[in-house]
Amino acid sequence: MQIEDSQIISRCLNGERSAFGILVDKYKAEIYNLAYEKIGNFRESQDITEKVFLHAFRELSKLEHCDDFLGWLQAMTEDIAIKKEENQ
Secondary structure, eight states, rough: OOOOHHHHHHHTTTTTTGGGHHHHHHHHHHHHHHHHHHHHHHHHHHHHHHHHHHHHHHHHHGGGGGGGGGHHOOOOHHHHHHHHHHHH
């Protein structure tokens, strides 16, 4: 049985910090692939992926629609990738 993102997010917001690792494991490949598609660099894509999940963990309480967690991560990934490209 697969746990819904909203249930995992609820656990995180209720103090079970380790539950966030479930979300990382679930989406890290997809976020990395998106970052690589935007940047085209292995190490930079890893860095972007790490930044996305760190930012998501810090800002999780601001997520308005738990069912769109992946879309939120994807938007963050694109924003961070654009900023990284602008700074190069």
